[in-house]
Amino acid sequence: MxxxxxxxxxxxxxxxxxxxxxxxxxxxxxxxxxxxxxxxxxxxxxxxxxxxxxxxxxxxxxxxxxxxxxxxxxxxxxxxxxxxxxxxxxxxxxxxASSSATEPRPIRSRPPRGEAFLRAAMGDAAFISPAVRARLLEAGLTISDLATIHGTGAGGRVTVNDIDAYLAHGEPMNGVRQAVALAMSRSWQRPLATVARPARMDALLAHRRTIEGRPSATIYALRALAVALAAQPTLACRLYGNRLLKAQSVDLAVAVEIEDGVLTPVIRGVEKLSLAELTIAVGQVIDRARAGRVSDAGSAVATVSNYGTFGLTWATPIPLPGQASILGLGSVENVPEWDPAIKGWGRARQAELTLTFDHRIADGGAAGRLLQQVADLLEHPTKL
Amino acid sequence: MSPRQLTYMDAIRLALGDSLAADPRVFIYGQDIAGAFGGAFKATKGLAERFPGRVLNSPIAEDAMAAVAIGAALEGARPIIEFQFADFSSVAFNQIVNHAATYFWRTGRSVPAVFRLPGGGTPGGGPFHSQMPEAWLTHHPGLVVVAPSTVADAYFMLRDAVACPDPVVYIEHKGLYNHLKAEFDPPTTEHLGLGAAAVRRSGRDCTLISYSAMVHTCLEAADKLARDHHLDVEVIDLRCLRPLDTRTILESIARTSRVVMVTESWPFGGIAAEVLAVIATEAFQYLDAPPRRMCAEDTPIPYHPELYHAHHPDADRIVQTVLETVDF
The missing domain is CATH 2.40.50.100 (RNA polymerase II/Efflux pump adaptor protein, barrel-sandwich hybrid domain)
Structure with a gap:
């Protein structure tokens, strides 16, 4: 056989x-x-x-x-x-299962009382009823939030009444806050890692005076990230289950603070825009976002967050769900720099760069090389 | 004028008399219904004298009675057929489901006939005098099937059935005939339409759905659940089994997230199966516990009163099922 x-x-x-x-x-x-x-x-x-x-x-x-x-x-x-x-x-x-010859089980027309009904919650409290699932979604909760809710159902299951009792506390967050909370919770469910390095900003700060519209450090960072992603596309993609989709163009989002939240309008094809064009494009999308006409993050592969404008030198922002990374730009600080010409200490200006990325898509090496190229481009802005 | 105390049977008799008085096309046809006997349950007592020639005795041949009704309805009359027991309407099954139910769909001519079926169990009634036939009759498109639970519904749903252009199966409950009494004055009582379900008791913790006499058992169970378990249970009376008032059902599930459907007929392929299928399909996202049904035991109906009580859903067993659903 x-x-x-x-x-x-x-x-x-x-x-x-x-x-x-x-x-x-x-x-x-x-x-x-x-x-x-x-x-x-x-x-x-x-x-x-x-x-x-x-x-x-x-x-x-x-x-x-x-x-x-x-x-x-x-x-x-x-x-x-x-x-x-x-x-x-x-x-x-x-x-x-059928390879071992067992007696056929007798068929009863009706199970005895008490056996007929198998509790779905039997054994553990993991069962989530359709109503609980719908209520979670409605309330902006995630499955992991169930752990913080006291369950009164069979085996400690959280019932829809338990959720209602839990939600009866406090006041609802406003819509923008709720959207941010949902997006961040969704994104946080994946493995994120951060790489960082400083970049000298002197050349950039001098260069921006020569460009029409005086592009901000954010514009430079967007441009540098787009050029780097076009050259090293490992993180220029989206993950669908275990399938990678390469982005056709480098669309990037920019984080814009508004009252009670952050908007992330998208600029399409950043790798094809000059610094001057990008300055205009970013100005337009930010205006539209502030006017409330853009609420989605489009199909951007990454976001740039200039948290340096809050006086922060270092942070680990969370990439939006569906985006592979977020580039952070710290505040520009004065640092001492050895000047061999005068054999003394001079002043240099420096900002920390951070790249928080989806570790499923790339490893530290690929993320580090990408950030390295971004830093190099920011330090040599004529390449942009 | 002060409201009168009427029984469920008084309301049926009143509706029959008022229908005969209101519309000369109406006549009643059944076994032993004319003369002094006035029918097995006295629904037509006195009507043959008041309406000579319009309350007529039939042979003991249910299929022939239904066939007469269909022919008369097609010729413009408004027949009301009285079967002695709902159990025996199965003899007329062919006429009702193959002819009355399909006639309009085949020819465009409606069959405004009413079939009165004394259904439901009483202790000692046994397998041939206790059945509820709604499962097999509602299966067939083309019939309206109603099962009133209150004195007012017994009256108004029978009047509305006579007025309905479609064939209507009117299932009345023998256990309610003389036991259910209410103050009732037709001219001053508001009533729902023939196809509407009624919320008999409002609640938030669980929905009990039933019809006919079991509505009262559900209300008794709801009272016990409120008194002994501090549970606030909603009770829906379907009233009309085909067509179903799904809106009222689904709105209730949206409020309570839990449902137990109670019938005194058998579980397999019954109204409870149908209603729970609608709920599972259309109210899935509202459900916090599996929909349950509490039906009669799945055997023929026993004669012995003790066995009958074991066979028949009662308030205690409904309470138990609701508790299991709420504690799920």
Missing amino acids: KLDVRMPQFGESAAEATIVAWLVQPGAQVAAEQEIVEVQTEKSLLTVAAPAAGILVEHRAGPGDAVAVGDVIALLNVAEGTPAQGAPNLTNPAAS
């Missing part, structure tokens, strides 16, 4: 694994639980054991082949009636 050996589900979220090396060749006898193949998942090197004793008939995949969890990797010739051990038939759980 032939038995399929399937790629098992490992104790992680891997959807597939790659064959590294076969430890048993076709024709060889294997014992149940004997390790027969090495496979590599995203995170670890593992071995797969034979589900039963028998003769390995055929490899269905070779070294380097990526095989989805549940797909057949080998055929095993086993004694008639051998039940597979350890590795369940993943694609058809019913088939493996």
